[in-house]
Amino acid sequence: MNFKKNNLNFSAPKTILGVGAELKNSLCLLHKNEAILSPNVGDLKTWETYEKFKEIAQELISIRKPDLIVHDLHPDYLSTRFALESNFPTIGVQHHKAHIASVACENDFRGKVIGIALDGTGFGEDNTVWGGEFFVGKVQNLERVARFKPIQLAGGDKAVEEIWRIGLAFLKEAEIDSSKFFKSVPESSKRFVNQMLDKNFNSIPTSSCGRLFDGVSAILGLCEKVTFEAEAAIKLEQIALPNENGFYTFDLEESGGLTELSFLQMFREIENDLSRKATSEISAKFHNTLALGIAKVVDRIVVATKIKTVALSGGCFQNKILFKKLTEILSKNYTVLTHSNVPTNDCGIALGQTFLMIND
Known part of the structure; x- marks a missing residue:
């Protein structure tokens, strides 16, 4: 071998x-x-x-x-x-x-770090699905201090394949009428998933960054079902307009002792843009928003901890746009550890x- x-x-x-x-x-x-x-x-x-x-x-x-x-x-x-x-x-x-x-x-870093792990899925210590996580401390004693605001996966793993379910969950949380979305999906299926979300039946909460990519991709009509891992995220990255500096609104909230990065207002603004902007521009603004939101969480953690070394890992950092934009922002004020x-x-x-x- x-x-x-x-x-x-x-x-x-x-x-x-x-x-x-x-x-x-x-x-x-x-x-x-x-x-x-x-x-x-x-x-x-x-x-x-x-x-x-x-x-x-x-x-x-x-x-x-x-x-x-x-x-x-x-x-x-x-x-x-x-x-x-x-x-x-x-x-x-x-x-x-x-x-x-x-x-x-x-x-070869042994000191205290702000760790950002972004991927599709990982079993959390609270028995939920993690994937948009912020940690602080020495590596052997990391404490989770922030996360992406959780969304429900209606049907569990089924939603990871039929990602329109994830898009529907984000629209529901953002109080957006979903009737004009996911035209290829039977109305009976959409009603069933809505009922699952209403009753929290067979639905798993996730803070995954990968699922955020899925939700945006589904809402833009790029991909309602995936045939391979990260297909939706790849399509979003491929169409993103270069040199776009616009971004959407995000919010930092507090829940259960954790800072939560919420993109619900972003979805409302995306809905507004759908009739006025090209999907390439919306995708670029989404990537910008994601990088800015993550950086803002880091700034808040730095104020609380005085730690100025940030470590990035997880499959979502294979997205070249997100990786480039986030490292450019963070490296202005902090030491950034990445894989090579x-x-x-x-x-x-x-x-x-x-x-x-x-x-x-």
Whole structure:
């Protein structure tokens, strides 16, 4: 197997195996000052891929027997099952904290950080779906202090495929008449999903940034159903008008001890723009709004904590527009840590899982 070996500027007191997440799985064996990263295994959704995963895991274990296996908190991930069925001590860590640990490890950063993890999904410590999260503290002791305002996923995973459901949920929360949207969707289906949202039936709250992309894409008519991961976000990025400086309104709210970044007013303004502006301009303004909103949350956290180092990780940072705009804003006043050698998506999770176990 063609493993990638990375020399680190610290020595781990024990050997740790991180088994990664479910999508874009990879593994990492941390021994002394060396992190051995596996190639991308793929998505652990088929028996064939899981067999490949187990083969790679056993090869890493044969290189150096781990003292500890670290896995994701999600109880249904096959990587979690592998860890729990092994004969080694195990510990579960939160998905987005592992993202922040990954970028901190790559940058050899051991101090306090503001961590921003943006992706499609990750099992949260409150048993909801996270994906638009802000953390503070040293990597091994991160505290979540802010998030994207949650939205309901009507039908759970079904909404991740039929993303018009997500668009409908945002419209409902923003009190926008949804009758003129999603023309290809049968009226009976829309009524059913509306009832699910009204009764909070079979609906899961999520603070995911990826789902925000889905909602906007569905409302613009770019994509009502997806056939592959991040399809809606890719289409939004592709049509965005270059050199557009306009943006929409966003709000910072407080809920349950967390700052929440709300884009409901943005959706109202997008509805108004639909009859007057090209979708390319709306997409560009959406990207600008997202970057500005995130930066404003960071500014608030800096005031409260005096921490001026910001770490960015998660699959949403594969969006070149968001990444460029946000790093340009943040780097004016803060030190920004980003990925360069380790993927920002879930391929980097395993490295972060192992680094979370390293205490200063």
